[in-house]
Amino acid sequence: MTPPPMTGRQVTLNVNGRDHEVWIVPSDTLLDVLHDELGMADVRYGCGEGVCGTCTVLLDGEPVNGCLTLAVQAEGGQVTTMRGLMGPGEALHPLQECFLRRGAAQCGFCTPGMVLTALDAVQRLGRPTREEIRYALVGNLCRCTGYTKILDAIEEYADQ
Amino acid sequence: MRLLAAAGDDAKILAGGQSLMPMLNLRLARPDLLIDINRADQRAPSLDGNHLRLPALTRHRVAAEHDLVRQHCPLLADAIRYVGNVRVRNRGTIGGSLAHADPTSEIGCCALAAGALVVARGPDGDRTIPASDLFAGYWSTTLAEAEIITDVLIPVARPRQGWSFHEMVRRTSDFAIVAVAVILNLAERDGVIAAATVALAGVADRVVLADPQPPDGDPDEIAARIAETLDPPDDVHASGAYRRRLARVLTARALREASARAAL
Numbered sequence: 001m002t003p004p005p006m007t008g009r010q011v012t013l014n015v016n017g018r019d020h021e022v023w024i025v026p027s028d029t030l031l032d033v034l035h036d037e038l039g040m041a042d043v044r045y046g047c048g049e050g051v052c053g054t055c056t057v058l059l060d061g062e063p064v065n066g067c068l069t070l071a072v073q074a075e076g077g078q079v080t081t082m083r084g085l086m087g088p089g090e091a092l093h094p095l096q097e098c099f100l101r102r103g104a105a106q107c108g109f110c111t112p113g114m115v116l117t118a119l120d121a122v123q124r125l126g127r128p129t130r131e132e133i134r135y136a137l138v139g140n141l142c143r144c145t146g147y148t149k150i151l152d153a154i155e156e157y158a159d160q
Numbered sequence: 161m162r163l164l165a166a167a168g169d170d171a172k173i174l175a176g177g178q179s180l181m182p183m184l185n186l187r188l189a190r191p192d193l194l195i196d197i198n199r200a201d202q203r204a205p206s207l208d209g210n211h212l213r214l215p216a217l218t219r220h221r222v223a224a225e226h227d228l229v230r231q232h233c234p235l236l237a238d239a240i241r242y243v244g245n246v247r248v249r250n251r252g253t254i255g256g257s258l259a260h261a262d263p264t265s266e267i268g269c270c271a272l273a274a275g276a277l278v279v280a281r282g283p284d285g286d287r288t289i290p291a292s293d294l295f296a297g298y299w300s301t302t303l304a305e306a307e308i309i310t311d312v313l314i315p316v317a318r319p320r321q322g323w324s325f326h327e328m329v330r331r332t333s334d335f336a337i338v339a340v341a342v343i344l345n346l347a348e349r350d351g352v353i354a355a356a357t358v359a360l361a362g363v364a365d366r367v368v369l370a371d372p373q374p375p376d377g378d379p380d381e382i383a384a385r386i387a388e389t390l391d392p393p394d395d396v397h398a399s400g401a402y403r404r405r406l407a408r409v410l411t412a413r414a415l416r417e418a419s420a421r422a423a424l
Contacts, residue, residue, distance in 0.1 A: 026194070027194075029181075029185075048182065048185040048186065049182040049185065049186070050178055050181070050182055050244070050245075050247060050248055051245075051333075053245070053247070056247060062221075062250045063246055063247045063250060064247050064250055064251050065178070065181075065247045065248070065251070067181070067185060068177050068178055068181035068182065068185075068247075068251065069177065069181075069251065070174075070177070070181075070196070072196075073196065073198060117246060117247075120246065121246075135241075135332065136246055138245050138331070138332045138333040139244070139245020139246060139247055139248070139333055140245075
């Protein structure tokens, strides 16, 4: 059977509370569309295998891999990137404040994925133990910080 | 189903996508057609007589947190903590994992130990495949080209039944070097192991059921007997000899833990 042609089509993606109309082909990943089409620099290509966590976004409130989700699969859902956590006038989310205060970001490449994953963990577990935070973050790699300050920041946020 | 029958081997079913999508991204798979089934079935886990019914699209996270699964197949709920990371568990599905047939799969290992039945739908209707007949080798199953898994049926836990899951990985969320799932029953009279089902991952080209027969003897003896029957392959992650040793040690631990749970 010859493959059907990959025709583009217009879909509406709700990202950070706003509808975006984008022309996409079915093979576009959510990461492709958010980063390349919509210019969202806080969703990043790292490994393409779902291991590194830099493309993490929330789909209907749950962390998913942007690189392993097709953009068409997010149609009708609500996508949240780290920027979507910020308040009016780009006010930092309290968790971002903790990251800043604790020096939990160095190069910053992993930070959006870390923040979204950590937020999910704190929302589900309340006050996770340090071991529970480590477990929640196994799929988010950081090559700068050694993780200690990231854990400190998340614990400070969870204590608030 | 029509699309799959027409495209045959050129098509791939896309469920949670946590194994297939990396293969596409790495160009390890290049199917002509992807059939996304994510919106095809919205059923939740349910109890069906003596079986726990998991629709194939049950996400790992849902299975791990669902009261029916925790009550009737605690083995599976526990083993899922070893599956991938939080994002993989949010999207990945039970049926997709079984169909992918990774030889280190926690889900496949539990399906074997629990004596699960896999319901597959094809052009000629549904058929039920024991999990022990599902796996055919590295990433391959006995499913026909146009067949798709719709349900997984797991016998509910019986009284005096114990379970245990152990896994060795270098880093949490890695593929298992060796994993073992155990379900056993203690004898009413003297509390020794009367029957045990032991499944292992990472010791062959597929997840395997080990034959602990006769199941008597202490956990160390049973585990040693099982390890002798294995001939795990060498690969970059571990040598075959190390895997066999792990199989013995982890199986003994799992048998002990399962016995303790059964005695509660």
